[in-house]
Amino acid sequence: MMLRARRAAGPLLRLADAGAVGERICGGAQPARAVFARGFLDFLKPWSKESPENAEKKAKARARLTDEMSRGYFQDISEIRKNNGKIAAANKIIIPEAAAVKFPNLALESPAGRALQLPLVASPPLGDSHGADGTVPVVPVAALVCLSFRASSQKMAESWSLPFLDAFGATRKVEAYEVSFIDSWLLSSSPLRRAFLKAMRKSNNPQRHAVYAFGDHYDFRKELQIVNLLTGYIYLVDRLGRIRWQGFGAATKEELSSLTACASILLDEK
Incomplete structure (x- = not known):
């Protein structure tokens, strides 16, 4: 120079x-x-001389590259085939309040054009979890959040959300969020994002939300320790935004039974 x-x-x-x-x-x-x-x-x-800020950004970028390259697509495929998407066992009992961690903040958009942020929490501070019109949405007592990073895991999400709403939908105290991550920079651009959302399905059930997260989601995945993007990740979140139960892949009868039991505990809490 x-x-x-x-x-x-x-x-x-x-x-x-x-x-x-x-x-x-x-x-x-x-x-x-x-x-x-x-x-x-x-x-x-x-x-x-390189500024400390730029040096820190480069160090983070190198760390991310190393992390992302530590696993390959074929390794993910092998893991999914071996255990049918069950990369870990679902919780059998509810996670105690003292051990529960907060679900990371996640900005979402719906096909109806509504913007929201998960988790929805009771009595949110000003500026958090507001709808597009500035109103504070009703906070469910229990929210089932189903994460899909690839199209192959969207059916897995439905295997949890539909039985969950069948069991508790009549109470009007629960909601299910089927979250699809769109990391394509092209689809994340403003004009194509709007066109994409208009083409997506809309749910007739007001308690079932098909929503989308656009852009880079590396930091979000790191907080939840998500590695394999080919399976589904299911979280039961309480009204304070804490994860109280977790499952993976497609639902089994036994796992749905444990989910139902844990959700019932949340609904009974005052």
């Missing part, structure tokens, strides 16, 4: 040389070229 800076300053240095001849004749103490060169290069010094 210094070499390019010297070349760019060449014409100005030659102009400074012309003034330097007069200074030497008159007995000047320091040639103008030297003064100009030192001042010009001193001006460039802050730009020649």
Whole structure:
């Protein structure tokens, strides 16, 4: 960078040389070229060093690249085929309040054009979890959040959300969110995003929400320790935004039974 800076300053240095001849004749103490060169290069010094902020960004980018490359697509495929999407066992009992962690904040959009943020929490602070019209949505006592990172896992999400609403929909205290992640930069651009949302299905059930998360979701996945993107991730979230139960892949009868039991506990809490 210094070499390019010297070349760019060449014409100005030659102009400074012309003034330097007069200074030497008159007995000047320091040639103008030297003064100009030192001042010009001193001006460039802050730009020649990488700022701490940029260094931190590069370090994070390198760490992410290493992390993303540590697993391959074929490794994910192998894992899914081996256990049919069950990368871990679902909870059999409800997660105690003291051990429950908060579901990470996630901005979403619906095909109806509504913007919302999960988790919905009771008595949210100003600016959080508001709808597009500025109103605060009704917070469900129990929310089932089903995450799909690839189209192959959307049916897995439905295997949980539909039985869940069949069991508790009449109470009007639960909601199900089927979240699809769209990481394509093209579909995430404003014009195509609107067209994409208009083409997506709309649910006739007001308690069942098909919603979409656009853009990069790496930090969100890291918070939930999500690695394999080919399976579904299911979370039962309470009215304070805490994860109280978790499942994976497609639902089994036994897992639906444990989900139902845990959701019943939340509905009975005051």
